[in-house]
């Protein structure tokens with residue numbers, strides 16, 4: 001099977017990988033899971049890198065928050081799993097940080113760098129986390145990380161049960177999900193009816209949430225991460241941390257300004273990436289074009305400061 005891939009994507013692909021990609025409305029999408037309709041192409045890999053750098057800033061230069069070193073300090077063979085690894089940036093950095101640990105990144109699409117660009121203790125596997133059991137034995141991993149992946153998971157509690165099975169007792173899980181409702185002037189913005197001057201921005205997020213809901217995705221997962229994890233009754237020392245991420249160039253603090261710039265660049269790539277999802281619901285091209293263009297207008301010229309909310313949970317599996 002051949003798919004039309006523009007030259008930049010080809011550098012990411014092995015010879016046998018074409019079956020995992022399809023061209024939909026000018027963007028490359030995965031073929032394993034039709035529910036996940038964000039692209040898996042070069043722009044999306046770039047966005048995954050921006051997201052990774054942003055979180056490194058948020059975590060003070062580290063790739064994680066929580067007692068990761070403790071979880072990885074004992075034993076000969078330590079194992080780390082990254083679910084929905086995207087471009088594999090987190091997995092590669094973790095493999096460099098912990099050269100004696102084995103790091104595995106799993107994704108729907110083979111968009112991670114190939115052998116020579118990857119440390120020897122890092123590998124990537126294809127798997128649809130939403131359909132299949134993750135193909136590793138019980139108690140196999142010391143640390144499991146799942147970041148910005150819930151939009152491709154229709155049964156998030158089931159994914160948490162799989163994570164529980166895969167973690168060894170005492171092992172650590174770190175879940176990070178951005179909220180799907182934006183913040184306007186520091187406050188949660190429910191819908192586009194309020195006269196905030198950001199109607200385009202709010203309409204786009206409202207449309208995104210509606211499309212995901214119709215695809216069977218629970219859009220409240222990010223704000224309920226801690227509750228979902230506690231419902232498994234398998235974790236202790238559950239830490240829930242929520243934070244606001246500035247979007248754009250308004251912060252005066254230089255650290256926050258960098259975070260705001262990175263989030264702005266992420267969103268600049270994210271808005272056009274929603275096109276295939278919106279079109280898949282039969283919306284006319286002109287409507288989709290207008291929703292995205294109006295949101296871009298608000299991103300480029302916001303009338304009030306924009307932010308996003310990030311939800312972070314980490315916990316240890318009970319002995």
Ligand SMILES: C[S@@+](CC[C@H](N)C(=O)[O-])C[C@H]1O[C@@H](n2cnc3c(N)ncnc32)[C@H](O)[C@@H]1O
Nearest residue numbers: 036048084085086107108128129130147148152
């Ligand atoms: C927004 S990206 C985030 C990538 C990375 N975790 C990060 O934080 O930069 C979401 C990734 O999750 C993957 N994904 C979504 N649903 C998935 C599923 N059901 N099974 C495996 N991977 C999935 C996508 O292919 C995509 O690469």
